[in-house]
Amino acid sequence: MTTVLIADDHAVVRSGLRQFLASTTDLKITAEACNGQDVLQQIGPSKCDILLLDINLPDLNGLEVLKRAKRLRPDLPVLVFSMFSEDEFAVHALNAGASGYLNKDSPPAQILQALRTVASGARYLSPALAEKLLSGNLGRGKALPHETLSPRENEVMLALSRGIALTRIAQQLNLSVKTISTYRTRVLEKLNLNSNADITRYVLEHKLDT
Structure with a gap:
């Protein structure tokens, strides 16, 4: 069975x-x-x-x-x-x-x-x-913006969407604040967004977090 x-x-x-x-x-x-x-x-x-x-x-x-x-x-x-x-x-x-x-x-x-x-x-x-x-009549499907993120960029995106500060994210991931800031910049660029509030809205709209 x-x-x-x-x-x-x-x-x-x-x-x-x-x-x-x-x-x-x-x-x-x-x-x-x-x-x-x-x-x-x-x-x-x-x-x-x-x-x-x-x-x-x-x-x-x-x-x-x-x-x-x-x-x-x-x-x-x-x-x-x-x-x-x-x-x-x-x-x-x-x-x-x-x-x-x-x-x-x-x-x-x-x-x-x-x-x-x-x-x-x-x-x-x-x-x-x-x-x-x-x-060949079916498109291969255009990747959604968040699907282009690396696993680490995805982690940072979710953390930012929860309102966690850069310093706290850096501590949680054992990385420098400068590195986290770089990841944040990449996330904003890849998602074509401008702020942390935009990231939160994007995550909620696409149901990417619990």
């Missing part, structure tokens, strides 16, 4: 999928999450074999949840299940480590095929998405 953790903030979606998969003999939803933090707390090795992840979560950006989940469990297959079109987010999700991307309006047989495909260790692409990728 392949166990599935479903992450979606709509109870009706979780309930519908749970009932749907209950009719199969090889797939079972054994855990549910309604937000990003709940997902990250539930993906221990014994908790699930597949993560079925909506990218529109209330607390964290779903793509950020995907990246964190893959850091915690690199071997965990993640199938993104979203209302957004493949043209908008599929490439971003696949580049972030997703094993597949599926629209919520997909027919039941396609949902089962996608889950079974990623459970086997393979990647799942819908016929339409595969055709677009092969023909």
Whole structure:
């Protein structure tokens, strides 16, 4: 039996999928999450074999949840299940480590095929998405500004968004204040922002922090 953790903030979606998969003999939803933090707390090795992840979560950006989940469990297959079109987010999700991307309006047989495909260790692409990728008609997806940040720049961005002073950030990261100031400048440049208040607003808008 392949166990599935479903992450979606709509109870009706979780309930519908749970009932749907209950009719199969090889797939079972054994855990549910309604937000990003709940997902990250539930993906221990014994908790699930597949993560079925909506990218529109209330607390964290779903793509950020995907990246964190893959850091915690690199071997965990993640199938993104979203209302957004493949043209908008599929490439971003696949580049972030997703094993597949599926629209919520997909027919039941396609949902089962996608889950079974990623459970086997393979990647799942819908016929339409595969055709677009092969023909070159699907854009590679423009990176969001924060995706260009280095891990250290990302740390500094989050710290600044929480209102932490440069001297305190320097102490926490065991770096000089001058170095932190340099990282701050890089963050502002890469995000095309002007102040710490802008950084806070950006982080909140993109749900990059809890």
